[in-house]
Amino acid sequence: MEHIIRIDDLVFEYKREEQLEPVRAVNQVSLEIERGSFTAIIGRNGSGKSTLAKNINALLLPSSGAVYVKGLNTADDTKLWEIRQAAGMVFQNPDNQLVSSIVEDDVAFGPENLGIEPGEIRRRVDDSLYSVNMYEERKKAPHLLSGGQKQRIAIAGVIAMRPECIILDEPTAMLDPHGRAEVMEIIQKLHREGITIILITHFMEEAAKADRVIIMDSGRVVLDGEPAQVFLHIEEIKSLNLDVPFAVDLACRLRKRGVEIPENLITTEEMVEYIACRFK
Amino acid sequence: MIRDITLGQYYPGNSWVHRLDARIKIIWTFVYIVSLFLIKDFWGYIAVLVTLALIIGVSRVPLKFILKGLKPIFLIIVFTFTINMFMTKGTPLFTLGFLTITREGLYNAVFMGIRLVFLIIGSSLLTLVTKPINLTDGIEKLLSPWQRAGLPAHELAMMMTIALRFIPTLLEETDKIMKAQMARGADFESGNIMNRAKSLIPLLVPLFISAFRIAQDLAMAMEARCYRGGSHRTRMNGMKLKKKDGVACFLMLAYLALIVLQRGVW
Numbered sequence: 001m002e003h004i005i006r007i008d009d010l011v012f013e014y015k016r017e018e019q020l021e022p023v024r025a026v027n028q029v030s031l032e033i034e035r036g037s038f039t040a041i042i043g044r045n046g047s048g049k050s051t052l053a054k055n056i057n058a059l060l061l062p063s064s065g066a067v068y069v070k071g072l073n074t075a076d077d078t079k080l081w082e083i084r085q086a087a088g089m090v091f092q093n094p095d096n097q098l099v100s101s102i103v104e105d106d107v108a109f110g111p112e113n114l115g116i117e118p119g120e121i122r123r124r125v126d127d128s129l130y131s132v133n134m135y136e137e138r139k140k141a142p143h144l145l146s147g148g149q150k151q152r153i154a155i156a157g158v159i160a161m162r163p164e165c166i167i168l169d170e171p172t173a174m175l176d177p178h179g180r181a182e183v184m185e186i187i188q189k190l191h192r193e194g195i196t197i198i199l200i201t202h203f204m205e206e207a208a209k210a211d212r213v214i215i216m217d218s219g220r221v222v223l224d225g226e227p228a229q230v231f232l233h234i235e236e237i238k239s240l241n242l243d244v245p246f247a248v249d250l251a252c253r254l255r256k257r258g259v260e261i262p263e264n265l266i267t268t269e270e271m272v273e274y275i276a277c278r279f280k
Numbered sequence: 281m282i283r284d285i286t287l288g289q290y291y292p293g294n295s296w297v298h299r300l301d302a303r304i305k306i307i308w309t310f311v312y313i314v315s316l317f318l319i320k321d322f323w324g325y326i327a328v329l330v331t332l333a334l335i336i337g338v339s340r341v342p343l344k345f346i347l348k349g350l351k352p353i354f355l356i357i358v359f360t361f362t363i364n365m366f367m368t369k370g371t372p373l374f375t376l377g378f379l380t381i382t383r384e385g386l387y388n389a390v391f392m393g394i395r396l397v398f399l400i401i402g403s404s405l406l407t408l409v410t411k412p413i414n415l416t417d418g419i420e421k422l423l424s425p426w427q428r429a430g431l432p433a434h435e436l437a438m439m440m441t442i443a444l445r446f447i448p449t450l451l452e453e454t455d456k457i458m459k460a461q462m463a464r465g466a467d468f469e470s471g472n473i474m475n476r477a478k479s480l481i482p483l484l485v486p487l488f489i490s491a492f493r494i495a496q497d498l499a500m501a502m503e504a505r506c507y508r509g510g511s512h513r514t515r516m517n518g519m520k521l522k523k524k525d526g527v528a529c530f531l532m533l534a535y536l537a538l539i540v541l542q543r544g545v546w
Contacts, residue, residue, distance in 0.1 A: 054500075059503060059504060081506050081508070084503075084505075085506055088505075091504075093497055095449050096449075096493075096494050096497035096498050097497065097498065097501035099441070099445060099501075099502060100413065100445055101412070101413055101441070101444050105413065105517075108516040109502075109507070110505040110506060111514075111516070113505060113507050113513060114506055115514050116514060117514060118514060118515065118518050121514065121516040122516055125516065141448075142445070143448035143449060143452075154501075158505070161505065
């Protein structure tokens with residue numbers, strides 16, 4: 001499989017004024033992200049997951065090591081815009097990332113920056129709004145929309161730039177359960193359409209929907225693999241003060257009581273179905 | 281309720297005046313303002329009044345809405361009126377103690393008063409019939425020829441766009457902070473002016489901090505979407521002058537000619 005992102009021995013340090021010792025937010029991380037994959041990165045606050053994400057589209061540059069997007073080094077100034085176009089980013093706060101007071105103008109912001117001709121921008125804006133189910137709202141002001149809707153607009157703004165990869169930095173952290181479900185649905189749909197997804201989150205249920213889970217702690221990768229495999233390390237995950245998905249926790253407790261549960265059940269839906277079938 | 285505030289004082293509509301190109305409307309307003317200072321007697325004002333009435337009629341903005349714009353400057357009008365009435369030398373009409381009202385004073389006062397009222401109505405009409413976002417686009421386009429001389433036209437327009445976008449966000453933020461401080465016993469409503477001003481400090485400090493945080497987030501989000509200033513940029517909705525813009529332009533020239541003529545002839 002082809003790698004869209006390669007991270008080689010990435011170290012990111014920053015200096016706090018009061019401390020002379022620089023803080024290592026990301027500590028010797030090496031990763032490869034396959035084209036078309038859906039990766040979830042989980043970790044506590046301060047585990048370095050957001051810093052890692054900002055290194056991928058050159059918002060931050062490595063202190064040492066290197067990050068490659070489509071084979072382009074993020075430290076290369078001349079490729080900066082190509083990298084940011086290829087790896088779009090959605091942020092946590094839905095209010096603080098929208099630029100214009102009209103939805104469709106905001107979605108057009110990215111393509112306008114890329115210097116695309118007006119007719120093509122129009123087409124891209126309409127396509128993007130359709131794909132996040134927000135076409136009806138295109139003339140509205142963002143402050144009249146719900147959090148989930150605003151986050152979908154932010155996603156549309158990124159898709160309009162036709163990226164190959166989207167990095168979402170805790171996109172659902174500030175949303176209510178309904179908004180969270182809306183956004184997750186869109187993310188999964190984009191993944192099916194072939195866009196590489198990197199989802200940073202602290203909701204385990206969301207991570208369970210990915211096809212690869214990376215758990216980070218103090219700037220290092222602690223666990224990395226398929227969700228079913230990663231969530232088997234239930235004790236280790238709990239020792240990092242993280243939860244496991246409800247279904248995994250339930251399966252683990254049932255197993256302790258001697259009930260046989262297959263290992264690949266990680267989402268609540270799968271678990272419900274399994275239990276319903278077995279204990280009918 | 282704080283979410284429903286209208287931005288600026290735009291009166292939503294789809295009239296002929298609403299649909300005009302923002303650039304034409306801005307230039308029209310400038311010509312109009314200049315014309316007010318070219319008028320030298322009440323006959324001139326009749327031309328202005330007819331023009332204004334026509335525009336308001338076509339725009340279908342209720343008169344009540346327009347007159348509301350006069351409220352904040354009502355004091356200034358009264359002040360100008362009084363100063364003009366008492367301070368102009370000329371034939372005395374009657375005397376009130378040490379104050380004398382002269383015939384010229386009365387004339388000047390009424391003349392200036394009408395000028396001010398027309399000035400405010402005309403310029404507020406621009407913001408009533410033009411969406412703020414179109415206004416910033418229009419300003420950017422009008423200023424762009426001066427870009428070569430070093431005027432940051434795009435940056436100015438971008439700043440205005442962002443300011444418009446974040447007015448509701450900051451209002452919501454203010455509301456939140458105010459409630460949080462009130463929950464902890466802050467009192468914003470009682471006391472004299474000094475005390476009230478002081479009680480605003482616990483509101484303003486967090487608000488400023490939060491504005492800076494928002495600015496930082498936004499700057500990062502804009503960079504992530506490849507923003508790099510005005511060069512390289514294209515626009516989705518390019519402004520194109522249509523036939524009605526030409527008509528409006530012609531009407532403007534006719535109006536200007538009329539005003540200049542009245543100054544020369546009478």
